[in-house]
Amino acid sequence: MVGRGDFNVILHPNENQGGDMRRMGPSDDFNDMMIDTGLMDAGFEGDPYTWTNKRVWKRLDRVLYSKEWTDTYNSTRVQHLPRRLSDHHPLFITAAKTENKKPSSFRFQNMWLNHDSFFDTVRQAWNLPIEGYEHAKQEAEEVEKNFDRDPSEANLIALNKGNAALVHALSLESEYWRQKSNCKWLKDGERNTKYFHSLVK
Numbered sequence: 001m002v003g004r005g006d007f008n009v010i011l012h013p014n015e016n017q018g019g020d021m022r023r024m025g026p027s028d029d030f031n032d033m034m035i036d037t038g039l040m041d042a043g044f045e046g047d048p049y050t051w052t053n054k055r056v057w058k059r060l061d062r063v064l065y066s067k068e069w070t071d072t073y074n075s076t077r078v079q080h081l082p083r084r085l086s087d088h089h090p091l092f093i094t095a096a097k098t099e100n101k102k103p104s105s106f107r108f109q110n111m112w113l114n115h116d117s118f119f120d121t122v123r124q125a126w127n128l129p130i131e132g133y134e135h136a137k138q139e140a141e142e143v144e145k146n147f148d149r150d151p152s153e154a155n156l157i158a159l160n161k162g163n164a165a166l167v168h169a170l171s172l173e174s175e176y177w178r179q180k181s182n183c184k185w186l187k188d189g190e191r192n193t194k195y196f197h198s199l200v201k
Contacts, residue, residue: 002065002076003039004091006051011041012163014147015059017049039064042093043160045153046080050089061091073097136162136169 009027010016011034034040042063049057063078070076075096080089143162147155 001039002042002063002069002093002095004061004063004078004093006061006088008060010058010060011062014144014159015048017057019056034064037066039066040070041160041164042076042078043157043164044078044080044091045157047089048156050080050091051087053087061088063091063093136166140166 007030009030011027011031042065044059044062049059050061051058061080063076065076073095077094079092079094081092083089140159140162143155143158147159
């Protein structure tokens with residue numbers, strides 16, 4: 001899935017210039033929505049602000065896409081085209097289609113529950129360290145420092161890609177903990193009931 005438009009919110013303080021930041025700061029609700037749905041900001045090239053009233057400049061227009069979109073298109077490019085009659089920049093999207101074969105999807109097998117080592121194996125897997133979010137956070141902090149030192153267009157593009165990667169990593173970690181809590185329910189819950197077996201089919 002891909003969606004674009006004027007969402008009337010900013011995701012980061014650097015997406016706003018001018019006005020009262022206490023009243024017009026980043027939207028926690030919108031960030032939470034992106035994390036809950038796994039949507040990612042595609043980033044952009046061009047003018048960092050998509051809307052202005054000549055006193056305030058904001059990046060209100062953006063492109064969001066899902067993991068399913070990236071499974072089909074291995075590259076998505078968003079350009080902020082010059083404004084003409086509107087107070088918004090038009091967005092121009094180009095996507096490159098991948099020809100790589102999709103791996104076969106994972107399917108849970110009920111019979112695994114009867115294997116003596118099943119829950120020990122799952123427990124060992126869950127106890128492996130997660131480095132994705134911390135790595136993305138460090139990368140985002142580094143590109144933000146680079147942008148603060150040199151607010152060039154190249155560093156702005158890197159900053160937006162870093163922020164998009166951080167949001168994606170956070171959504172993956174959120175899904176990890178959701179699945180981990182579900183796994184504990186599998187162990188402690190109704191493992192031997194018909195109701196449970198109907199859930200994992």
